[in-house]
Amino acid sequence: MDTQTREDLLKLFQSKLNQAMRLYLETCSRCGTCTEACHVYASTGQVKHIAAYRHEIVRRIYKKYFKGQGKLASALGEPKELTELALEELYEAAYSCTGCRRCMVYCPHGIDTQMLMSIAKLLLVGANEEPEILSMLADSSIEKGKSLDLFKEGFLTAIKNLESQVVEKWQVEAGQNPIPMDQEGADLLYVALAGAHSIIPAAAIFNAAGENWTLSFFEAVNFGAFVGDPSRTKLILDRIINEAVRLKVKEVCICECGTAFRVMKQLSGKQPFKVSSITEVHARYLREGRIRLDKEKFKDPVTYHDPCQIARNAGVIDEPRYILQNLTHDFREMTDDVRYNWCCGGGGGLVALGEDTLDFRMKSAKVKVDQVQKTGAKILATACENCHTQLSNLNDHYQMGMNVQFLSSMIAEALVQ
Amino acid sequence: MEEIKVDKVMDLKGLPCPMPVVKVSKGIKEVQVGQVIEAITTDPGALADFPAWARTSGNEILKTDQGDGVIKIYIKRDK
Ligand code: SF4
Ligand code: SF4
Numbered sequence: 001m002d003t004q005t006r007e008d009l010l011k012l013f014q015s016k017l018n019q020a021m022r023l024y025l026e027t028c029s030r031c032g033t034c035t036e037a038c039h040v041y042a043s044t045g046q047v048k049h050i051a052a053y054r055h056e057i058v059r060r061i062y063k064k065y066f067k068g069q070g071k072l073a074s075a076l077g078e079p080k081e082l083t084e085l086a087l088e089e090l091y092e093a094a095y096s097c098t099g100c101r102r103c104m105v106y107c108p109h110g111i112d113t114q115m116l117m118s119i120a121k122l123l124l125v126g127a128n129e130e131p132e133i134l135s136m137l138a139d140s141s142i143e144k145g146k147s148l149d150l151f152k153e154g155f156l157t158a159i160k161n162l163e164s165q166v167v168e169k170w171q172v173e174a175g176q177n178p179i180p181m182d183q184e185g186a187d188l189l190y191v192a193l194a195g196a197h198s199i200i201p202a203a204a205i206f207n208a209a210g211e212n213w214t215l216s217f218f219e220a221v222n223f224g225a226f227v228g229d230p231s232r233t234k235l236i237l238d239r240i241i242n243e244a245v246r247l248k249v250k251e252v253c254i255c256e257c258g259t260a261f262r263v264m265k266q267l268s269g270k271q272p273f274k275v276s277s278i279t280e281v282h283a284r285y286l287r288e289g290r291i292r293l294d295k296e297k298f299k300d301p302v303t304y305h306d307p308c309q310i311a312r313n314a315g316v317i318d319e320p321r322y323i324l325q326n327l328t329h330d331f332r333e334m335t336d337d338v339r340y341n342w343c344c345g346g347g348g349g350l351v352a353l354g355e356d357t358l359d360f361r362m363k364s365a366k367v368k369v370d371q372v373q374k375t376g377a378k379i380l381a382t383a384c385e386n387c388h389t390q391l392s393n394l395n396d397h398y399q400m401g402m403n404v405q406f407l408s409s410m411i412a413e414a415l416v417q
Numbered sequence: 418m419e420e421i422k423v424d425k426v427m428d429l430k431g432l433p434c435p436m437p438v439v440k441v442s443k444g445i446k447e448v449q450v451g452q453v454i455e456a457i458t459t460d461p462g463a464l465a466d467f468p469a470w471a472r473t474s475g476n477e478i479l480k481t482d483q484g485d486g487v488i489k490i491y492i493k494r495d496k
Contacts, residue, residue, distance in 0.1 A: 136442055136474065137435050144469035151465040157483055158461035165486075193434040194462020196486075219462055221434060257434075354439050389433045 005127065006082050010065055012126045016119045017066065024116055025062045027109045028052055034103040034111075039342050040096055043366040051103035054093040055116040061086060087129050094120035094228070095131065096360065098350060100308035100343030117348075121228025130227050133356075134349050138223035138232045145239035148217060155217065156181060162196055162203075169204035169412050179203050182247070183214035188281075189249040189273075191220040191240055191260070193385055198255050201412030202278060208415050209290040213253075216243055220260035221385070226349030237268060244273050253281050256406055258309030258347070258384040265314055277310055279383045282411055283319035286326050293326050297414035300403070301330040303377035305368075305391060306341045307384035320383060320407060327414055332375040342368045344382075346390025361390060362397045369398045383407045421479055421491050424452035430459045430487070437463055438470050445476055445494050453479065456490045463488055 030052060036042055040049040047053055060080035080086060099114035124130040144151070159179050166178040179199065180186065190206065190213055192198040199215065206213045218239045224232030244252050253276050254261040261277045268275060285291045304324060310316045317338050324331040335341045345365025350357045372380055372391075380395070380402040382388050392404045427444050429437040437458050444454055456467065464481060467490050471478050479491040 133439055133442070136470070137438060139473045140438060140466060140470040143473045144465055147469065147472065151468050154464040154468075154481055154483075155461060158464045158488060161483060161486060162461060192462075194437065194460040194466055195432075195434060196459055196461060197431075198434070199461065217465070219434070219466070223435070352435055352439065354436060385434050 001082065001084055009082060009123050009126045012122050013061070013065070013119060016122060020112075021115060021119070024055070024111045025059050026067070028055065028059065028111055029109070031108060033106050033108060037103040037106040039100070039102065039345055039367050040364040043364050048092065049096060049364075051107075051111075051113045054097055054113060055111070057086065057089050057093055058116050058119050082123075087124065087127055090120035091124055091129060093117065094124065095348070095350070096364070098308070098343050098345060098347035100347055101313055102308070102340065102343060105312070105339050118228050122230070125227060125229045131349065131353055133353055134223055134227040137352065138227055138229065138236065141219070141221075141223055141236045141239075142232060144218065145235065152217065159199070159215065162200055165196070165200050166203040166207070169201065170208045170415060171417065172207050176207070178207060180214045181217070184247050186214035186247060186249055187212040188251045188253050189214055189216055189240075189244050189247060190253045190255070190278075191216040191218065191264075192255045193219050193221060193257060197406070197409065198385070201406070201409045202255065204412045204415065205282060205285070205291060205408065209285040214247060214249070216240060218243065220254050220257045220264070222260055222263045223349075223352065225259055225263045226352060233263065233267065237263060240264065241268055241271060244271070249273050251276055253278055256383045256385055256388070256408055258307040258386060262309040262314045277314070277316050277319075277383070278408055279310065279316055279319050279323065282408065283322045286323060291411075292416040293411065293414040294416050295327065295329060295414075298328050298379060298410060300378035301332055301376060302328045302379040302381055303332045303334055303372060303375040304407070305334065305344060305372070305380060305382040305387055306338050307382060307387045308341075308343050308347060310383060311338050311341065323407060323411065324381070327410060332377050334371050334375055342371050344368050344387045344390045344394070346386050346393075351386045351389045358393065361393065365390070365394055369394055369400065372402065373400060377402070379403045379405055381405045381407045381410060421453055423455040423491070424448050426455045426457065428457050429463075430457060432458075432460075438466050441467065441492065442470065442474060445474070445492065448494050450494050450496060452494055454492045454494075456492060458488050458490070459486055460488070463490060467492065
């Protein structure tokens, strides 16, 4: 690595060093409490997958360049030079971590592995060593924001073509638009994903609840966050913020996508709208009696996988349970305490990397499979696209025989007209 | 419009996010420059995602067809 590249990368490292990050870098006491906390280590038994081992690489680079003399310096391990080899180790650490933060709940110092891995990811972006697919997806999302007018018409036609399927699930009144778009003054902006499965059930439920809503032109997912690039994360986020401000909505509702929700909720700053997950919105409709569900619709026992980015990392825990109490007679918890729920193994961009990560994703989530199977449930519901894909892959790979469902699709199926 | 000669057909119906774009970006590398992929999808978002991806990756959307809930997008490899 030439001197200029190293200097540039160290500037990126420096840009991440706020007070919290310095604390994470300087306080690990190597107590080992996090060892069994990571699903990857618990499933594979490989030392390199222990949370503290992952951060140690970042920490030692920190010691070499930013913390040579400090009184805590001796606790930071051997200083490590930033080399090509170090970048390879950072890649291995960062892209085998899903950012689920289960280790953080166990750590007595609350050390946030996901934040420390974000340093690794940013250095990889700076060195052009990040996964090409994630960068490509982030760049496409940004381009979409710039050239809305070019694709607007085709997209509107495609949305119009979905209307009959929405009406099949919930009949609307004559003259009512089943999928409103670009409605200034709507109360709620719904931000979906590209697939029809993310739009049709949601639209039926909004219509059933009599919501004054409008569908976003943009997809919710933020690949800038997956690849760990703060500037691209912001550009992708700004497309939705600008649309929400332009339409003067009071609420932005994010579809079943964990990262999209956490990023919008925690990084959008002070805005004239509130941010909700679709699960929170559905629970609200039920509480207010705006929708009713047929509890006989799903007869098989149901368990629910809490997406890490929605539950542990963004606090939406009671809402899915309230929905499930109204949706089934036989709901089975996977864990006594949701904060300690196992990650599905698909986060952090791993699912987006598709077949390239499939083998690792299957091996590293064996503990999740065991946890699901112990419930004896037949329906495995979740509220995140990423988790749904990963759980479906696990279901096939381990021949679990589960029916993997989106919570919102189940609600739409059980709506009482 | 002249009939488009298709060199590779990719069925992307019902795939989860972001697999349609991921698969097309891999598929385009499997045809020669100047050749055409016909991508078949049911994702309304593809109507926006594919043109945006084509612009950033230097490829070209020749035509899109919509009907019966199925969307066909014709993409030419330009580089
Ligand atoms: S954030 Fe999750 S995947 Fe990453 S080290 Fe911690 S427990 Fe493991
Ligand atoms: S639990 Fe926390 S302090 Fe203990 S080894 Fe893990 S990261 Fe370090």
